[in-house]
Amino acid sequence: GAGVSQTPSNKVTEKGKYVELRCDPISGHTALYWYRQSLGQGPEFLIYFQGTGAADDSGLPNDRFFAVRPEGSVSTLKIQRTERGDSAVYLCASSLWWRTYSNQPQHFGDGTRLSIL
Amino acid sequence: AQSVTQPDIHITVSEGASLELRCNYSYGATPYLFWYVQSPGQGLQLLLKYFSGDTLVQGIKGFEAEFKRSQSSFNLRKPSVHWSDAAEYFCAVGPDNYGQNFVFGPGTRLSVLP
Numbered sequence A: 001g002a003g004v005s006q007t008p009s010n011k012v013t014e015k016g017k018y019v020e021l022r023c024d025p026i027s028g029h030t031a032l033y034w035y036r037q038s039l040g041q042g043p044e045f046l047i048y049f050q051g052t053g054a055a056d057d058s059g060l061p062n063d064r065f066f067a068v069r070p071e072g073s074v075s076t077l078k079i080q081r082t083e084r085g086d087s088a089v090y091l092c093a094s095s096l097w098w099r100t101y102s103n104q105p106q107h108f109g110d111g112t113r114l115s116i117l
Numbered sequence B: 001a002q003s004v005t006q007p008d009i010h011i012t013v014s015e016g017a018s019l020e021l022r023c024n025y026s027y028g029a030t031p032y033l034f035w036y037v038q039s040p041g042q043g044l045q046l047l048l049k050y051f052s053g054d055t056l057v058q059g060i061k062g063f064e065a066e067f068k069r070s071q072s073s074f075n076l077r078k079p080s081v082h083w084s085d086a087a088e089y090f091c092a093v094g095p096d097n098y099g100q101n102f103v104f105g106p107g108t109r110l111s112v113l114p
Helices: A098-103
Strands: A005-007 A010-013 A019-024 A031-037 A044-050 A053-056 A065-068 A075-079 A088-095 A112-116 B003-005 B010-014 B019-021 B024-026 B033-038 B044-050 B056-058 B064-068 B073-078 B087-093 B108-113
Touching: A005 A088, A010 A019, A019 A088, A019 A112, A031 A075, A044 A065, A044 A075, A075 A088, B003 B087, B010 B019, B019 B108, B024 B073, B033 B064, B033 B073, B044 B056, B044 B064, B044 B073, B073 B087
Parallel strands: A010 A112, B010 B108
Antiparallel strands: A005 A019, A019 A075, A031 A044, A031 A088, A044 A053, A065 A075, A088 A112, B003 B024, B019 B073, B033 B044, B033 B087, B056 B064, B064 B073, B087 B108
């Protein structure tokens, strides 16, 4: 498809379980971002990838959260030992390389709604 | 660190009326500023952006925004609102040349009365 694809669209799991959320960016976009959006709030930055490397992971809330992008395309956000407070919509966005940012907006996926019971 | 405030949590306007959504930012240098719109269950769509130059920026769907450095504001406007404009609107400040931490405001929910 032409846009950013996120799977699954919804994920319900029990407290303490491990979850993986997938993001497939627009082809050719080297920059990839993960955000978390809680109910009634704006997106909160988690991590940014430039190619395969995490250029800025300052937004990850703790060491239960981890993200990878091994081939510089698809990214997976991994959450260990999930807690009820992790429930949110997780958004992924991609763009062309940030150095040409002035002409390159972020394109967002529709998000994964994660519910921890 | 940069921050963004959107003073209005919820605004209701009649269809055809004008609209202004407020955004104030805190940033150490000349900011990169954005407005996004989010419909229920969907991701964010970029309406417009400001980097430099003309302080009045035109966007998609008939929206515009004006950057006012003296007021640290970047308010979004539309002269005539359509029912399809009902959505959540987010103002955001972008990264400087060294970091990538985009900061979004809490959002303003727009309702449109027929």
